[in-house]
Amino acid sequence: MDNKISMDNKISDDRRSFIKKVLNGTIGGSLLLVFSAGAEIFKSPEDIPAQIPSLKNKEYEITKAHFAFIVDITKCIGCGSCCVADKREYNVADGYYRTWVERYLKDYDDNVYVDSPKGGLEGYQSPREDIDVKVRDTFFVPKLCNMCKEPPCVQVCPIGATFQTPDGFVLVDHKRCVGCGYCIQACPYSVRFLNPVTKTAEKCSWCYHRVRKGLQPACVSVCPTGARKFGDLNDENSEVSKILKGPGVITVLKREMGTFPGLYYIGARREVI
Amino acid sequence: MQSGNYSHLIRIILGIIVFAVFGFIGKKLLTPESFGVYGHFRADAIEEEAAREIRHWTNASCLSCHAYEAKIHLKGRHKTISCEFCHGPYADHVKDGKKTGTLPVKKGEDMKILCMRCHNKAIQARPGEVIKTVVMPDHLTSQKVKETHNCSQCHHVHAPLMYIEKARKITGFDAKEAL
Numbered sequence: 107m108d109n110k111i112s113m114d115n116k117i118s119d120d121r122r123s124f125i126k127k128v129l130n131g132t133i134g135g136s137l138l139l140v141f142s143a144g145a146e147i148f149k150s151p152e153d154i155p156a157q158i159p160s161l162k163n164k165e166y167e168i169t170k171a172h173f174a175f176i177v178d179i180t181k182c183i184g185c186g187s188c189c190v191a192d193k194r195e196y197n198v199a200d201g202y203y204r205t206w207v208e209r210y211l212k213d214y215d216d217n218v219y220v221d222s223p224k225g226g227l228e229g230y231q232s233p234r235e236d237i238d239v240k241v242r243d244t245f246f247v248p249k250l251c252n253m254c255k256e257p258p259c260v261q262v263c264p265i266g267a268t269f270q271t272p273d274g275f276v277l278v279d280h281k282r283c284v285g286c287g288y289c290i291q292a293c294p295y296s297v298r299f300l301n302p303v304t305k306t307a308e309k310c311s312w313c314y315h316r317v318r319k320g321l322q323p324a325c326v327s328v329c330p331t332g333a334r335k336f337g338d339l340n341d342e343n344s345e346v347s348k349i350l351k352g353p354g355v356i357t358v359l360k361r362e363m364g365t366f367p368g369l370y371y372i373g374a375r376r377e378v379i
Numbered sequence: 380m381q382s383g384n385y386s387h388l389i390r391i392i393l394g395i396i397v398f399a400v401f402g403f404i405g406k407k408l409l410t411p412e413s414f415g416v417y418g419h420f421r422a423d424a425i426e427e428e429a430a431r432e433i434r435h436w437t438n439a440s441c442l443s444c445h446a447y448e449a450k451i452h453l454k455g456r457h458k459t460i461s462c463e464f465c466h467g468p469y470a471d472h473v474k475d476g477k478k479t480g481t482l483p484v485k486k487g488e489d490m491k492i493l494c495m496r497c498h499n500k501a502i503q504a505r506p507g508e509v510i511k512t513v514v515m516p517d518h519l520t521s522q523k524v525k526e527t528h529n530c531s532q533c534h535h536v537h538a539p540l541m542y543i544e545k546a547r548k549i550t551g552f553d554a555k556e557a558l
Contacts, residue, residue, distance in 0.1 A: 150475075154439055154440050183505045184502060210504075229496035229497075231496070241503060279420060281427075319433065324435045327435060328463060
């Protein structure tokens with residue numbers, strides 16, 4: 107009798123644990139289906155799939171890195187996404203632009219009309235109505251720091267607050283800059299300005315902080331047509347390497363200045379300066 | 380023979396030495412620590428710039444949470460458009476994996492302005508092979524809809540041709556051919 111009761115208990119215990127296990131399994135399984143394994147939530151910028159694959163899972167070698175920026179004018183639609191992203195990434199003060207988009211119009215007499223309302227920040231909502239000519243050619247030109255290999259701004263800085271890093275970026279040391287403005291005058295491309303808040307020189311940095319983490323510059327990342335391209339020249343398979351090695355006509359701005367820009371243009375007419 | 384009075388020379392030499400010593404100490408004190416590692420600048424400034432806050436992430440980071448939008452966005456013609464361009468930067472929305480703010484969704488007239496930033500044919504500089512452009516009231520009349528219609532009434536903002544292709548499949552009717 108005693109034996110039987112304990113046996114019964116054992117069976118019901120087993121049954122209970124069996125049902126428990128089955129239930130646990132089903133709930134667990136259905137939860138896994140809801141939160142599918144593919145939905146990976148990225149908690150820090152380092153977790154995001156790198157946009158510059160050659161920099162992923164590798165120690166950044168500052169003396170060996172080599173980058174290029176290419177702007178394809180034939181693909182730019184003047185939406186101003188780049189300008190918006192840039193303003194947001196750096197909280198640039200109103201009326202100042204680290205990057206901007208110009209609109210060029212050419213008539214049949216080779217007169218060139220250039221405008222850039224609010225640097226293209228609000229896009230181009232209306233055609234130019236202040237000129238009455240037959241337009242021959244019209245296009246958008248995004249402008250940003252040329253990252254010269256021989257930067258005049260670095261040459262003129264009296265205290266080494268603007269400098270060229272070993273990986274070819276021209277940056278500003280905001281702790282040392284005294285805001286004398288020599289570099290602003292020296293820049294042939296007018297990309298520099300005095301930050302009205304910090305009173306130090308500021309310019310496009312090709313998003314150095316993003317590049318170091320394997321991300322594209324903000325403007326490249328948001329460009330919907332791929333008019334802006336950035337990449338690693340040490341990587342033979344990167345898009346920029348292929349373009350620069352290819353047969354396309356690639357130009358730089360103000361070549362005669364001898365600044366050797368790292369920013370290249372595709373489809374730039376000779377009027378583009 | 381004149382007595383060797385070199386005091387003036389000694390004074391000059393002492394002066395130079397004092398100047399050099401003070402100069403040397405001054406330079407040591409005033410030069411930042413990492414100055415001159417790579418060149419005539421403070422090498423630490425490179426790392427300071429590299430440590431700047433990343434405010435824009437990527438579409439992959441947005442869509443890793445917004446799975447429903449991902450399904451539509453990645454299949455449509457708008458797949459190359461950055462989420463953050465229309466909705467604002469990631470950093471205003473999430474910090475350390477936690478939601479800190481709500482990003483705006485453009486509606487009504489604001490949305491129309493946003494669409495026309497890219498799709499306005501009146502801006503001649505837009506290459507036709509890159510983007511499809513429309514003249515605004517004309518597009519509405521040619522599609523035989525009211526002039527008060529907003530873009531999103533026919534076009535899904537994440538996949539602009541989704542509804543149109545669906546309608547085409549159901550009805551077997553191509554509006555373009557009919558015109």
